[in-house]
Structure formats: C-alpha cells, structure tokens
Amino acid sequence: MNNIKNKIDKREYLIGIIGLGYVGLPLAVEFARNNFNVIGIDLDEGKVNKINKGINYIKDVDDTLLATLVKKGKLKATNDFSVLKDVDSVSICVPTPLNKTKEPDVSYIVNVRDEVVKYLHKGMLVVLESTTYPGTTDEILLPVFESTGLKVGEDFYLAFSPERVDPGNPVYHTKNTPKVFGGVTPACNEIGTYLYGKIIDKIVPVSSTRAAEAVKILENTYRSINIGLANEIAIMCDKLNINVWEVIDAASTKPFGFQAFYPGPGLGGHCIPIDPLYLSWKMKLFNYNAKFITLADEINSNMPKYIVSRTADILNDKAKSIKNSKILILGVTYKKDIDDLRESPVIDIVSELLNKKANIFYNDPYINEFYVVRDPSEIDKDSILLHSTELSKELLKQMDLVIITTNHSSYDYKFIVENSDKIFDTRNALKGFKDEKIVYL
Numbered sequence: 001m002n003n004i005k006n007k008i009d010k011r012e013y014l015i016g017i018i019g020l021g022y023v024g025l026p027l028a029v030e031f032a033r034n035n036f037n038v039i040g041i042d043l044d045e046g047k048v049n050k051i052n053k054g055i056n057y058i059k060d061v062d063d064t065l066l067a068t069l070v071k072k073g074k075l076k077a078t079n080d081f082s083v084l085k086d087v088d089s090v091s092i093c094v095p096t097p098l099n100k101t102k103e104p105d106v107s108y109i110v111n112v113r114d115e116v117v118k119y120l121h122k123g124m125l126v127v128l129e130s131t132t133y134p135g136t137t138d139e140i141l142l143p144v145f146e147s148t149g150l151k152v153g154e155d156f157y158l159a160f161s162p163e164r165v166d167p168g169n170p171v172y173h174t175k176n177t178p179k180v181f182g183g184v185t186p187a188c189n190e191i192g193t194y195l196y197g198k199i200i201d202k203i204v205p206v207s208s209t210r211a212a213e214a215v216k217i218l219e220n221t222y223r224s225i226n227i228g229l230a231n232e233i234a235i236m237c238d239k240l241n242i243n244v245w246e247v248i249d250a251a252s253t254k255p256f257g258f259q260a261f262y263p264g265p266g267l268g269g270h271c272i273p274i275d276p277l278y279l280s281w282k283m284k285l286f287n288y289n290a291k292f293i294t295l296a297d298e299i300n301s302n303m304p305k306y307i308v309s310r311t312a313d314i315l316n317d318k319a320k321s322i323k324n325s326k327i328l329i330l331g332v333t334y335k336k337d338i339d340d341l342r343e344s345p346v347i348d349i350v351s352e353l354l355n356k357k358a359n360i361f362y363n364d365p366y367i368n369e370f371y372v373v374r375d376p377s378e379i380d381k382d383s384i385l386l387h388s389t390e391l392s393k394e395l396l397k398q399m400d401l402v403i404i405t406t407n408h409s410s411y412d413y414k415f416i417v418e419n420s421d422k423i424f425d426t427r428n429a430l431k432g433f434k435d436e437k438i439v440y441l
C-alpha cells in the first residue's frame with residue numbers, strides 16, 4: 001500500500017482513462033495538469049488523432065492547456081488497449097445509454113471490461129465512472145476480474161466513483177466538485193481516495209460500490225422528478241391562465257424548504273432522462289415498480305408533444321395551422337450555452353412539426369447542422385438534414401412564429417422581440433419583456 005502511495009506522490013504512477021468524451025477528457029486533463037502521465041484510450045480514431053495533435057474538442061476543456069499538456073508529453077491518446085499492461089490506474093468513462101425499449105445498455109462497460117481483464121495486473125486500480133444501476137461494479141466487473149485468480153483488495157483494487165461534471169457550468173469543474181468514491185474493499189477505498197485526492201479538492205468516501213452507484217442515480221432522479229413537477233405545474237398554470245415563471249420566482253423567495261426547478265420543452269442530455277431509468281429497470285428485477293421515476297419520465301417525455309400542441313393553439317389564434325406555417329426554432333441543444341445535442345427534446349419538437357408539414361428554420365450558434373433523428377445510428381438517406389440559418393431581421397420578419405427552445409446567452413433577445421410577429425418562449429428567456437406578441441410556457 002505504501003509503495004503505491006509513494007509512486008502516486010512521486011508521479012511515477014501511470015493513469016489510464018478509457019473513453020475520452022465529456023467526462024473522460026476533462027478528467028484526463030485534470031490528472032495531467034497535476035503532473036501525472038496520462039494515457040487516454042478511445043475507439044474513436046478522430047478523437048485520438050486530435051488529442052495527439054493537441055487539438056481540443058470539448059468546450060469545458062481549455063484549448064491551450066490541452067495543447068501544452070500534449071506537447072509536454074503528459075497526455076497521450078491511443079486506441080490500443082495493450083497500453084494497459086503498464087498502466088497503474090484506469091478510469092472507465094464510456095457511455096451508458098438506453099436501448100430502444102428504454103432499458104440499460106451496459107454493452108460499452110462489458111466491452112471495456114473484456115479488454116481491461118486481459119491486462120489486469122498486480123497493484124492495478126480500476127475505477128468505473130460511467131453512471132449505472134447499483135450493483136454493476138460488483139456484478140459485471142468483479143467476477144470477471146477475479147476469474148483471473150487475482151484477488152480484489154489484495155492483488156488489484158476496484159471501485160465506483162460517479163462523475164458529476166455539469167457541462168457548461170462556469171463555477172463547478174472536475175477539481176472543485178466533491179467526488180463520491182466507493183471501493184469494493186476498504187483497501188480499494190484507501191488507494192482510490194488517495195489518488196483522486198491529489199486532483200480533486202474534496203473526496204466523499206462511501207462504504208460500497210453499490211452506495212456510490214446509488215448516490216449518482218439519486219442525484220439525477222431528484223432532478224428528473226422535480227423538473228417533472230415543474231413541467232406539470234406549467235401545464236396546470238396555463239389552464240389557470242397563470243404565468244408559471246412568476247409563481248416559481250415568488251416561491252423561491254422562501255428562504256427554507258423550497259428549491260426552484262424550472263419547466264421547459266423536455267429533458268435532454270446523457271444524464272437526467274436516462275439515469276433514473278437504470279434504477280427503475282433494476283427494481284423490476286425485484287418485482288418493484290419505481291412509481292415516481294416512471295411518472296416523471298412520462299411527464300417529461302411528453303413535453304415536446306405539449307409544446308407542439310401549444311404551438312398549434314398559438315398559430316390557431318392567428319388563423320393559421322402548423323401546416324405551411326414558417327416556424328423558426330431558436331436553440332436546438334438540450335440546454336443553454338453548450339454544443340451537445342444528445343437526447344435534445346428539440347429534435348422531437350422539430351420532428352413533430354415537420355410531420356405536420358411546417359416549414360422549419362432554425363438557428364443555434366453551437367450547432368451548424370443536424371439530422372432530425374434522436375439516435376444518430378439511425379441516420380440514413382431519408383433523414384432530414386437542417387442547417388442553421390443566420391438570425392437576421394429579414395428572417396424574423398418572415399416567420400409566422402418564433403419558438404425559443406434553448407435560451408443561449410448570446411442571443412440578442414431585444415432584437416428578436418422587436419423583429420418577430422409572434423414568439424413562444426419555452427424557457428422564460430424573455431423574462432421582463434412585456435409584449436402581447438410573447439406567449440410564455
């Protein structure tokens with residue numbers, strides 16, 4: 001144990017990161033920035049080549065820092081798993097999506113496990129960071145690793161540590177977001193928390209991998225359910241002719257017992273729409289129906305349809321139908337100021353409006369073009385590709401309706417209000433504007 005700690009202290013401890021996406025690359029950079037030698041492994045050759053050339057592709061990572069770390073030889077990338085034979089610690093940051101029937105797809109974890117096990121060696125630490133249901137580390141990784149004859153907590157170390165990164169958050173990054181850590185044995189916790197403690201300000205140890213896995217799911221289930229509540233309150237407020245945003249803002253003045261969550265056009269991203277369903281799936285194995293999760297998923301998943309039905313009502317008031325109307329969609333990413341389209345509810349809204357034969361235009365400063373499909377693996381020759389249109393006065397004036405679906409900070413909202421005929425604001429981006437032409441969610 002002391003040998004390992006010495007190696008960590010002297011930075012002779014080689015770090016491996018598998019999966020260099022939104023989670024893995026910032027983590028790799030944080031280790032390298034703290035003087036560790038880091039090798040990233042990704043199947044995507046485009047990403048591997050970019051890193052080795054010092055080119056950044058994740059918005060939250062600093063371009064110059066990445067280039068400098070690569071130049072100094074602190075950070076390298078490869079698609080060859082055999083480098084793991086020399087690696088002391090490996091953090092697994094691969095996707096954990098849902099399949100078409102909304103069940104967990106842990107195939108990425110399984111594929112990585114089958115590579116790691118080939119190179120598992122004495123003293124190695126393996127940390128799973130991908131969000132998943134409680135039990136994954138113990139049930140999917142541990143038995144296969146121990147089938148090599150190596151014993152966990154003695155010959156190798158295994159843990160789960162959820163990633164909490166919040167893309168686009170200007171305050172909280174990898175370093176200053178407390179990190180929960182659960183090892184299979186106390187020794188796994190001791191090594192893992194010692195290592196991560198070198199790069200992260202606060203480590204929160206828990207007693208097991210299952211507890212650590214459950215922490216992450218609780219955090220995102222809490223968000224999903226509260227956003228679901230905010231969405232349902234928005235629907236009810238509309239029926240009562242009350243502005244839901246005013247209600248939430250006023251409720252937020254209560255100094256205790258209330259935390260504000262906001263409605264919107266639906267959930268997006270790789271976390272909140274997906275993670276709770278990992279837990280509800282697991283519960284089905286216990287013949288238990290996770291009612292809150294199911295209900296929140298139903299309400300949140302229906303928001304795009306609700307937005308389209310409100311759109312029909314707004315156009316109806318102008319004696320128009322969705323069919324043949326010119327509609328400008330402002331913002332397609334799942335939240336503001338990021339370049340991530342994954343699971344964006346705006347894709348569903350656009351798809352539904354196109355099905356109803358609307359003429360759709362869109363603008364997004366972060367997305368030049370996109371296919372109107374939820375699952376990129378389903379893109380084919382019939383898929384519709386849309387291109388971002390310049391947000392000009394002429395464009396706005398031509399539109400029957402402008403829908404603000406993502407409230408990017410860079411939009412000039414005064415300009416948008418001045419030049420549009422009718423606006424449906426699903427994000428309260430136009431808070432404070434008092435104009436009959438604006439309809440709020």
Ligand SMILES: NC(=O)c1ccc[n+]([C@@H]2O[C@H](COP(=O)([O-])OP(=O)(O)OC[C@H]3O[C@@H](n4cnc5c(N)ncnc54)[C@H](O)[C@@H]3O)[C@@H](O)[C@H]2O)c1
Nearest residue numbers: 019020021022023042043044093094095096111130131163
């Ligand atoms: N993005 C977030 O905001 C966020 C936040 C917290 C937790 N998470 C969780 O972290 C995990 C990773 O998410 P992400 O957003 O970084 O995903 P991502 O898609 O941005 O990155 C995953 C990377 O893994 C690579 N990959 C896939 N299979 C691989 C394999 N077999 N071997 C090597 N590389 C492989 C992909 O090429 C990709 O570069 C998920 O479980 C997610 O739920 C994500």
